Amino acid sequence: MLDTLWQDLRYGARVLVRSPAFTLAILLTLALGIGANTAIFSLIHGVLLRPLPYADGARLVHLEQPVTRAGVENTGFSPVELADYRAQLTRIQGLVEYHSMPFNIVGHGEPRRVQTAVVSAGFFDTLGVRPLLGRAFLPEEEAPGAAPVLILSHAYWKNVLGGDPAMVGKTFTMNGRTHTVIGVLPPVPQYPAENDVYMPISACPFRSGADWAHGRTSRGLTVLGRLAPGVSLAEARVELATVATRLHETHPEDYPSAEGFSTTVSSLQDRLVARARPTLLLLLGTALFLLLVVCANVANLTLARLARREQELAVRAALGAGQGRIARQLLTEHLLLSLVGGLLGLMVAAAGMELLVAFVARYTSRAVEVEVGLPMLLINLCLSLGTGLVLSLLPAMPARTVLGSAVTGGAGTSRVSPRLRGFFIVSQVALSCILLVGAGLMLRSMARLHRVDPGFDADNVLTARVDLGWDRYREDDKVRAFVEELLPRLEAMPGVTSVGLANALPLSENRPWTTTLQVDGQELAPGQARPQADLRSATGGYFRALGVPLLKGRLFEPGDRPGTDPVVVVNQAFVRAHLGGGEGVGRRISFDGGKHWVTVVGVVGDVRERGLGDAPPREVYLPFALQPLRDLRLLVRTQGPPMVLAERVRALVHELDAVQPVTDVHPLSNVRNESLAAPRLMTMLLGFFAVLALVLTCTGLSGVVAFSVSQRVREMGIRLALGATPAGVLALVLRQGMHLVLVGLAVGTAGALGLSSLMEGLLFGVEPTDPVTLLGVLLLLGGTGVVACLLPALQASRVDPAISLRGA
Known part of the structure; x- marks a missing residue:
């Protein structure tokens, strides 16, 4: 049997070599079809099908608190709510919290801005992740006053710190305090987002503050947990809904019925891939259709070649070769073709995998699990063998007709079915x-997306991120002083036409926060949800630097400072939605239920803040002097290429604060391109x-x-x-x-x-x-x-x- 197989392989190879044009056409076609499917199937396996790289990952769940009538998909949880659910839930165990924010870090090189996850002490225990180096957080490290500690992500440890194996025990300075590294994570997908470092809640100056720690409505935490042994997701949802209803009835003022508060739970694995699944399935269907086209094309080439080989096959039949023997020879030839084509396809898949992984990483952190390894080899082998078997069945079907023709001496006329x-x-x-x-x-x-007017002019605008450190800029007056000294210096640079500042850029991932509000003189109908809007802190120059038109009233002025009547600027979408499409200027709104009021002094054009494909949100701009946030986004409009001034902008910031990181320095046009x-x-x-x-x-x-x-x-x-x-x-x-x-x-x-x-x-x-x-x-x-x-x-x-x- 082995001798016969070896003979078939040698004969098949000689036949294919004698027809180089046919063989090359088949191999290129198969390489593209099998290669595309190998790459897509590898993505599907690594992202959708592969079990989570966490201990017993199927039991991990993600809690959500949507506010349906207010249009909020998930408002998150407050620490007080988390404590209630921990005390009352039995079917979901090990509830832990998570939120993420940027901090400045000093030590082991130049000052950097790191994305920091603030988590419960048992966060990694719940996930079932053991550090690659060192240990996880201890319960006592979550207590107020505990010594600050850090756990590094694998990517930050490897790419920024050079993978130092002796990193555990070294220290960094964050928020004016010395933090000791106690561990390094393994290379696993981070949930719910990628972070550079992790700290316990006691080390975060915001999370440990009284307002957030003790207010039931101070929401924003992501909450994870584990299903109790033997408990299904449906059973957990029932218990969670029961507890949520009890809390809503006990604290009705914190859960207005008109806004539609509810609580639900979903599988962590589903949450990780929720955004990626539709795109991957579409790519999978497309790749499968392409493979079918490839198979049909190769089948036609094969049938045409078979017709030209009818005399050869007839001679072989006349010399005693049976139908099974000829069919086996044809099977061997086509399996050989498909395997060689699959090998070339593997090279095609490996060459394009980096691009595909970067694409999928925009939708899920599980993209890091996709690799060029054994899974890809097995997928490629299965696709190659399957394609070869399908192709071999096609010429085998008319082979009987060919043999019949040979026995009767009728070779020479094609019997392959048209x-x-x-x-x-x-x-x-x-x-x-x-x-x-x-x-x-x-x-x-x-x-259509390219033709969308984003509402601003991105040409000749330089942007930079300056996140002021909490330790040196704790007081609002220091933030204001830094900005009021920096902006005139930037405006004095040659070639600069205007300079602005805000806490978020349009079309970027750093979104402004959304809040409910009250419009003076408007009464809500029973059951009607309170109006909502996005809030953004900005200077008057922000609108000029972006090229956002002023439609009515005025922009912010130097006199809009603490001690004066508070003012805001709104966009057209806000006027249409909440002010009846009227004048807008002079109307008053409140963010605290009518205790304090602010006056609308200007109306500006709409900006597509969240994406070119999304409608402009209802927007309220606050004067930066009244809301001096520490995460600054500089916008410098120039007369020429903006990157020429990049180093000068960094230098001006460092003249004011030598250890202040300046990051994300790039033209604003990059933000639009990145969104597409x-x-x-x-x-x-x-x-x-x-x-x-x-x-x-x-x-x-x-x-x-x-x-x-x-x-x-x-x-x-x-x-x-x-x-x-x-x-x-x-x-x-x-x-x-x-x-x-x-x-x-x-x-x-x-x-x-x-x-x-x-x-x-x-x-x-x-x-x-x-x-x-x-x-x-x-x-x-x-x-x-x-x-x-x-x-x-x-x-x-x-x-x-x-x-x-x-x-x-």
Whole structure:
């Protein structure tokens, strides 16, 4: 058996080497199809299917507190609420808290800004994560007054600190206190977000403050826990809802019924991949369609080659080879092709994996688990073997007919079914139609996004992040003094036209906070939720630096300081939603239930703060002098290229504070480009798959028509000899080829209309059944079909009747 297999392999290799053009075409086609699917399947395995790298990760859960009528997906929990749930829940155990904020860190190099997770002492115990170096937090380190300690993330330890194995025990200075490193995490996905370092709640100056620690409505904490042994997620939800109802009834003032407070729980694994799942499944479907196109294309090439080998197979049959022996030889050849093509596909997948992982990392922290390793090898092997088996079944089906022809001495006329080849062409056209419609929808969506007016002018604006350290800028007066000294220096730089400052940039991940408010003179109907708006602290120059137009009233002035009547500026969306679309200027609003009021002094244009595809939010701008936040975002509008002034901006900040980090220095246009990065890459991937499918379909159709013409040379000669015109023969071949194309277009259109709704969440300004896209794809595929059929049709129309009849 092994000798026979080795003989088949050697013979198959010689056959493939003797047909280099055929072999190269097959290998390239298989490499692209199998490579794309290997990469996508590896992503699916690493992100969606692989168990969480936490101990008993299936029992980990994430608690949420949505406020449905107020439009808040999850308002988070307060420490007081967390204590209540800890005391009353029995089906969810080990509840721990998490929130994240940036701090300045000094030690072991230049001062840095690090994203710091503030967690309960048992956070890593609940997750089931053991530090790679050192230990986790102890319960006593959560107590007020405990010595500050830190645990480093693996990425920060490796990339910033050089992977120092002796890092445990070393110290850093944060918030004016010395923090000792007690551990380093292993390379696992961090939840709910990536952080540089971790600290217990006692070390955070905000979390340990009285306002947050003792206020039931001081919400914002993420809460995680574990299902008790033997408890299902549904049972946990029932108990959680019961406890939540009890708390709402006990503290009705903290849970207004009009706003629709509720509490629920979901699997941590689902939460980790919730944003990534739709995109990955769409890519998976696209890659599978491409693989089907590849298989259909290779099958047609295989059938055409089989027809040319009928005489060879007939001779082998006449010499005693049975049907099973020939089928085994064909199976060996095609498995050899698919395995070599799969090996090339593995190289294609590995080359594109870095780009794909970076793309998926925008949606989930589990992207770090995707690797070029054994899972990818196994996936590639399965795809290669599966493709080879499918392809080997196709030539095996007509092999019996070939053998029958050989036994009766009828070799020389192709017995390969034209209907089978036509079926593959129809399949290719239909699948290509579906892929092209998906790519076209994404392309039109991207075009719409590019044309969206964000509400600001991003050209020639330099941005920089200056997060003032809590230890040196604890008092608001120090923050104001720093800003009031920095801004004039920036404005005095040559080439600067305006300078502004705010606590968040538009289109960035650092979102402003959302709050409820009250409008003077407006009474809420029973059950009506309180109005909401985003709050942003800004200077008057912020609007000028961004190019946001002032529509009514005035911007902030130097006189808007503590001790004067508080004022705000609102945007048009706020006026339309909460002020009845009226004048706006002069109206009063309150953020504390009417105890204190602020006056609207200006109305500015809308800015798409949260994304180009999202509607402008209702926005309230507070004067920075009245709300001096420490996370500063500088905007410097210049007359020329903004990065020319980057080093000078850093130098001016360091003149005021030598240890103050200045980070994220880049043009504002980068923020807009970054906001489009994910949909742009998605469009490129779908477009690549669609174009590849179109090329394969075009070549496959042309090959099938050319093969059909080559098998019908005598027929064409007889037609011409009996008076048919070359134009008539040309029309005949075109009509027969385009019949396959039209059937494929009909099937593909139905499939595209049925499946395009799955893309609805990824589109902007385009309906899934967009007629322009569908018509464009039909014209493109139809025109491609005509071109593919034209060359073999021209060859058929130029057949010499005398030569074709004499050759027959």
